[in-house]
Amino acid sequence: METEETKKALNTDRQIRRLGVFLTIPLVAVIIVLCFLGAEWRETLLVQRIIVEGARILPVKYINTLTEIKNSTMMRDLNLYDIQEKLRVEPFIKNICVTRQYPDAININITERVPIATVNSKQLRYIDNEGILLPYLETAVKLDLPIINGVKGIENAKIGKAIENSEIHEAIQILQTALAIDSTMYRFISEVNMKDGDDVLLFSTEAAIPIILGRDNYPAKLLMLQTFWSNYVRLQNTDRLRQIDLRFNDQVVVKWVTDN
Numbered sequence: 372m373e374t375e376e377t378k379k380a381l382n383t384d385r386q387i388r389r390l391g392v393f394l395t396i397p398l399v400a401v402i403i404v405l406c407f408l409g410a411e412w413r414e415t416l417l418v419q420r421i422i423v424e425g426a427r428i429l430p431v432k433y434i435n436t437l438t439e440i441k442n443s444t445m446m447r448d449l450n451l452y453d454i455q456e457k458l459r460v461e462p463f464i465k466n467i468c469v470t471r472q473y474p475d476a477i478n479i480n481i482t483e484r485v486p487i488a489t490v491n492s493k494q495l496r497y498i499d500n501e502g503i504l505l506p507y508l509e510t511a512v513k514l515d516l517p518i519i520n521g522v523k524g525i526e527n528a529k530i531g532k533a534i535e536n537s538e539i540h541e542a543i544q545i546l547q548t549a550l551a552i553d554s555t556m557y558r559f560i561s562e563v564n565m566k567d568g569d570d571v572l573l574f575s576t577e578a579a580i581p582i583i584l585g586r587d588n589y590p591a592k593l594l595m596l597q598t599f600w601s602n603y604v605r606l607q608n609t610d611r612l613r614q615i616d617l618r619f620n621d622q623v624v625v626k627w628v629t630d631n
Contacts, residue, residue, distance in 0.1 A: 416446040419475035428483050428510050429463050437461060438479070446471060454479075462505050462531035487546050488563070489518045490539070492528050500547055502533045502540055517546060517557075521564040521572075538565045545571065548589045556597050570618065575600075578609040585618040592617045599623045 418440060423431045438454050451469045458467050458479070466482040486497035486505055497505035498519070519542045528534045542563045550557040562574040573582040584592060596617060604612060616624035
């Protein structure tokens with residue numbers, strides 16, 4: 372048999388449940404109304420801002436122009452995929468993500484291709500570390516890059532496409548090796564001349580000294596060059612230096628102006 376206390380507990384539990392139901396119904400109604408109003412609110416939102424992130428080489432105004440987003444366009448009317456495809460035609464853009472940023476902005480996050488050198492393909496062009504040919508570009512960022520010369524068969528290379536040429540990729544490898552050693556070592560090189568398959572010839576930024584690199588063991592040779600230049604050449608007058616030859620194992624052969 373139920374005791375008086377048990378009956379009271381059951382009645383209290385029923386009352387709590389009824390109260391919970393009574394409170395839940397208006398709460399659900401409020402949530403539904405808020406969702407409806409939120410949807411209506413989103414339908415009226417306009418694009419007021421375009422936020423561009425990751426642009427260092429490309430001007431932000433240029434990127435905004437590529438999107439073709441007009442002032443006061445409805446946020447809901449924007450096709451993010453179409454915007455991405457319009458931006459993807461720019462060779463300097465490697466990766467891109469376009470998202471809505473409520474209430475009034477479009478966020479464009481890009482990863483740029485960074486040139487590692489210039490090449491002469493009918494006209495002066497840039498090239499990145501993947502061998503992608505990039506157009507010459509007027510930019511606020513100073514692109515002081517080494518030039519790759521002495522390579523045949525790249526005259527018809529297309530902008531935005533990888534140059535399928537082993538000599539180009541070997542030249543890029545040399546520059547990447549220099550960059551891995553030290554950024555100053557990379558900036559030390561003003562030109563990589565592949566000599567149409569002969570021994571690779573470098574030219575220094577300082578005094579334009581020719582440096583015969585040969586065709587193998589680039590990391591060791593560049594390290595040896597850096598050590599030699601820092602410890603010996605900087606103590607001398609570079610005007611007296613005629614040529615450096617790195618083709619021999621563990622040796623730096625130097626010609627000075629006074630040498631015969």
